[in-house]
Amino acid sequence: MKKILLLLIASYLISCSNDDSTTTNQAPANFTVTTEIINNDVTIFWTEATDPEGEQVTYEVILNSESISIDQESTSYQIDDLSYDTTYEGSIIARDVDGLTTTSDFSFSIGEKNNTPPTIELLGIDNGEVIQQFTDITLTWKGMDQENDPLIYTVRIGPSPGSLQQKAFNYTEENYTIDYLTTGETYYWQISVFDGLVRTDSEIKGFKVYEKVFEGDYEINNPQEMEIFDNEGYTQITGNFSLIDYTDTNSDGLQSLNKIGGNLIIRRTNLPDLKGFKNLEIMEGDLLISKNNFISNLEGLERIKKIDNGLFILRNELLSDLKGIENIAFTMDGHVSFIENSSLSNMSILEKIRTINGYLWIQGNQITNLEFPNLEEVNGEIFDNVYHQIGIKIVINGKLKKIQMPALTKASRIEIRSNILLTEVTMNSIATIENELLISSNGNLTTINGFQNLIGNSTNFSLEINGNQKLENIMLPSIHTIDKILIEQNEKLATIQLNNLENVTTSFSILNNEILEDYCSLASYAVNALEEQKEIITEGNLYNPTTAMIATREGCKL
The missing domain is CATH 2.60.40.10 (Immunoglobulins)
Structure with a gap:
């Protein structure tokens, strides 16, 4: 009877545990x-x-x-x-x-087959024609029906006769304007006419969009050079395109620009917006926007769907949000930096990014909440010019209160430093940090509990937590393997939770934490350390037990 009762209790607990689980994935949305x-x-x-x-x-x-x-x-x-x-x-x-x-x-x-099919004739654009524009392109046709039934049309366009995409359906006009096509490409089009009973497809015609290419790098520094570019009408720059030290406020002369083979650099201009770039679609290098004192958003870059290398937004005084780059892809193949944009308070447009294959550096902005709800990996193992590894670097953001990256599972490195109002860090899905987790000088951070699943299963992984004035608790319950640990000068630190720690390769130091007196969560590790002739160095804390004292559990707290 006692065994049966225990089995019932276990079954009830498992059922409760299953009831508490939540499904994070959702089915596709409804459609018609x-x-x-x-x-x-x-x-x-x-x-x-x-x-x-x-x-x-x-x-x-x-x-x-x-x-x-x-x-x-x-x-x-x-x-x-x-x-x-x-x-x-x-x-x-x-x-x-x-x-x-x-x-x-x-x-x-x-229905029954009893109707004369309608007919259709394509009028323009002619087959094989090269059209001298890539915006506002008009197709025309004429439909006819022997019974004079009302006619409706379907418009199809595509890069090949076998891959036509529907652009208009149940359409009644006999012309259709395409707002935008890519320069240098060939397109095919077909119109279907429907009289209510029977559909007739037209022939398929093809046309090419013109392209005017400048080979190499191109730089504009003044209105005269802007006028020259406008008159030339270049659609493609094969190298880098730079707009530097440009004092005018008008960039309309850039509207022919459709492709850049290298970097786009916009630096020290007086532009209030980037609408001159409204037809830029393809960019194969970095996007660098820096020291533009009058730009408040990035409107004009909406057609860019992929930045093949890095995104660098640096020191733009009036930039308050990132509207204009909302269509970039889920994966960023280069680095992402937002540094010292002293008015930047909204970065929500970047919420759909899933992977950054470079570093993520956010410094000196005015954001209060930093949310990347879909970011899963930051893989960059890059060093800055003084040979510090970057990875994820979130530093000196004076108004930042919350960092939320709930989907993040892997990062090369994480540095969270000198965010004076920061109170919350959520990275509960992260399991692996390949190099270092550094949490330093965040004056209002009271608890480190946003890394519940961090294992630290890299032999290069190190942990440094120092100078967090109000930090009371360090809760990293899943870490078991680490290269070195330094916990230093956290004035109010009272509790350290490293219950599953098994191996520290190089060094473990706990120094100058004024009220720290409890080391009991380290007791299991201390036993392993003694066997391997390693030490937990404790100095300058309220209580400084030896490794042997911690291992006995009797001397693990004051």
Whole structure:
């Protein structure tokens, strides 16, 4: 009977534990399905089912209970030669990479075949034409129907005849303006006309967007050089493009610029915005914006979807938010730096970034909350000009109160220093820091408890916590392997939680923490240290026991 009772209690505790768990992943969002029927052919269209975590979504098409397409990424599917005078039912299943699904149903009927198909003629742009613009490009056509039925059109454009993308549906005009295309590229277009019963597809025509290339680096320093650039109409710079010491406030002369093969450097200008760059789409180097005293945001850079190298935003006095770079990709392949932008208080636009393959350096800004909710890895092992490793470096942000990176699992290094109002650090998912965790001189930080899963399983990993005036508790319960530890000059430190610590390779020092008297969480490690002839050095604290005293547990606290 006693064993049965214990089993029931254990089962109840496991059930409670499972009830307390939460699901962090969510299924794709709801979406809608429409159909276009032409004779006995049907095209099924659906809106994109976005995933809350930004994961890739694929689709499965079900028709009359039969799966007819799986794992497709496009949002349309065409079925030909269906039976006339028949009703069909089906569904689209959106599935994320973790297998969570969202379903939307549809139905349609194929009528009788009794209609003369409409006809269509493409008028312009001509096949093979090179057009001398890449914005506001107009396509024209003419549709005709023998029964004079109202006509609607579908507009398709793409980089090849086999990959046309729908741009307009149920469209009634006989012209369509494309606001923007990439220079130097060839595009193909096709119009479908529908009279309510039958669809007719036009021929496919192709055209090329002009490109004017400047080979090498290009720099503009004054309005006269800006006028020359405007008159030349360059669409591509193969090297670096620099706007430096430019005193005018107008950058409209840059609107032809579409591609930069190197870095974009904007330094010491009087520009109030970056709207002259509104057609810049492709940039293969760094984006460096520094010492521009009048820029308040980054509007004008919206077309840039990927920065191939680094993002450096430095010492722009009036820059208050990062609006304008909201379309950059989930992965940053270079370094990311926001340094001494004395008005920068909002960095929320960067919340979707998942991976930074360089360093992340945030210093001297006016942000109060630093949130990267989707950032998973910062991999850069880079040294600054005095050979200090950077990794994640968050220092001297005078108004910063909270650092929240809940999805971060791995970093090359983390430095959190001299943020005088900082009270909270949340990095609960991080397991590995390859080099160093340094938390120093954060005057209002009372507890280090945001690293609950940090194991520190690198032999190069070191921990330094010093000069945090109000720090009362250090809770790093999962660390088991580390190269060295220094805990120093934390005036109010009373508790250290390193319960799972097993191995310190080089040194372990606890120095000059005025009220520290309890070392009992280190007792298990102290036993290992004695066996390996290592010491926990304690000096200048309220209580300074030897390693042997800590190991006995009787002398681990005052």
